Amino acid sequence: MIGKAGLFFTFTFSLFTFNMILSARWVLPLSAPPLLRGAVRICGDRIEAVGPLPRLLEESDGDSHLDLGNAILLPGLVNAHCHLDYTYLRAVGPDLDFPDWILELTRRKNTCAPDDFLNAARDGARECLRGGITTVADCTDSAHAAQALHEIGIRGISFPEVFGVDDRDPMEASLERLRQKEERLQPWLSDRVMPGISPHAPYSVRATLFEHLNRRSQDERLPLMIHLAESDDEVRALLGKQPWKSPIREGFVQWTAPGERPVAYMERLGLLRPGVTFIHCVQVTHEEIGRLAGSGAGVVTCPRSNAYLRTGIARLREMLDAGVKLGIGTDGACSSGPLSIFEEMRAAWLIQRSTGSPMTTRELVEMATHGGAKALGMEDQIGSLEPGKLADLTALSLDHPTTQGCEDPYDALVLCGSSESVLFTMVGGQAVWDPNRLFAGPCHAYSATEK
Ligand SMILES: [Zn+2]
Incomplete structure (x- = not known):
């Protein structure tokens, strides 16, 4: 359990304003080319300056300086889709195809108590922090995950x-x-933990419910997150070509299928717009990718989950080329394993390369930071190292056995990165994961090893 002191420090120190320069062999602003021997100046919860270390030291007015040495300093990773409260439901039905897997997940969920979901979400959030993730877009059925994020x-x-x-x-x-x-x-909402709504998917939410939630979302400026075009079974069910098994009663769902493909259906309901983020989008045509790109909606890919559930391979190369706001997420541990964006980036890179539509490691890191922020409509605040943005940062050691010898910082992150090589994770200027006690001073708030 988290001690009350941990919570207390989190809030107490958020009131402090301090200046600090962080430097490393590599600084990746993402909005600009990599900086060799770069630095970032942080003031309170914001980034104040990014540039070559000598310049920032010259401008310094007695700021404390922490040099990370042979490391990569970058924006905190954005896990743009997760289900933290399923962290204890690892490896559900690995032999099942998607429709039967959902039934099995529902069966396993029904054996859990509310405390199981809360504790699972806490452990899932800690796992994210250890892996350099500073923002999680989390769909929650139990609704306990906000408390975990807050704590x-x-x-x-x-x-x-x-x-x-x-x-x-x-x-x-x-x-x-x-x-x-x-x-x-x-009770757990704040500037740091914000609310949204997730109408789950077009095969599990009726049209009138989508319309109601779409109106609420626009009236109250609440972001929406929707699983879309995940499997061929979904497309066939929406077209009325096959029934859908009910997760809550024997037999099939009783409904009138919309008779449209997923993207067309969302467009007709007015959901192809900024403020809506679609998860998966595996079963989309070239023409549908164009419509998604032009709509301003976000898309999040979860390649390990898609592989686990045999739902297909998302056309990431085409989406990027078309200008889709594209982020990457782990999905829940029930269909992906570790909640690691390093593993997710690596899987995406390997799968796309092996299918003849390669992506660069730079593009993957972009998706895991700036791209995710854009897909969630948060790019004004997070996703790159720029003056005025929130000081959400992480750093990867290049002295770790798995990263030693990597010459290119993007290659190091995508091909060799792991939670074990993360030096710290900082959210809003607070080192919330600091296993090496680098921030022994006022910004040390809570070490995720304290349980
Ligand atoms: Zn999901």
Whole structure:
């Protein structure tokens, strides 16, 4: 459990304003080319300057200086889609295809107590921090994940999930369950932990419910996150070509299929717009990618989850070339294993390369930082090292056995990076994961080893 002192420090030190220069062999601003012997000046919770170390030292007015040595300093990684409360449901049904896997996940969920979800979300959030992740966009059925994000000190958007597609289930019941989830979230919301809503997917949410939530989202400026075009089964179900198994009762869902492909369906409902983030988008055509790119909506890819569930390979090369706002996420531990963006980037790089549509390691790191921020509509605040942005940073050691000898910093991150080589994770100027006690001074808030 997290001691009360850990929470206390988190808030106490957020009131401090201090200046600090962090330097490293490599600084990756992402919005600009890599800086060899670069540095970042932090003031309070914001980045004040980014540039060559000699210049920042020259401008310094007695700032404390921490040199990380042979390391890469970069923006905190953005896990743009996760289910933290499923962290204890690892490796669900690895032999199952997608529709049956969902039934198995539901069965396993039903064996969990509320405390299991809360503790799972806490451990999942710690795992993210250890892996250099500073922002998590989290879909939550239990609605306990916001508390975990708050306690662990990681930035996030908590999207309570909404279900309700069967004609036998009134829409009011779905909205009442959402109201209860939002009530659970409420005490833990802040500038750091923000609310959204996740209408789960087009095969699990009816059109009128989508329309209602779309209106609420626009009225209250709440971001939406929707699983979309994940599997061929989904496309066929939406087109009315195959039934969909009900996760809550025997037999199939009773509904009128929209008769459209997923992207066209979302467009008709007015959901192809900024403020909406679609997860997966594996089963999309070239023409649909163009519509997604032009809409301003975000897309998040979860390649390990897609491989695990045999749902296909997302056309990431085409999406990037078309200008889709593209982020990357781990999805839940139930379909991906470790909540590691390093592993996710590496899987994406390997899969795309092996299928003849290679991406550069630079593009993968972009997706895991700036791209994720754009996909979530947070690019004004996070995702790159620029003056005025929040001081969300992490650093990777190049002296670790798995990273030694890497010459290119992007290659090091994508091909060799791991949680074990992360030196620290800083959120809003606070070192919330600091296993080496680099920040022994006022910015040390909480070490995720303290459980
Ligand atoms: Zn998901």
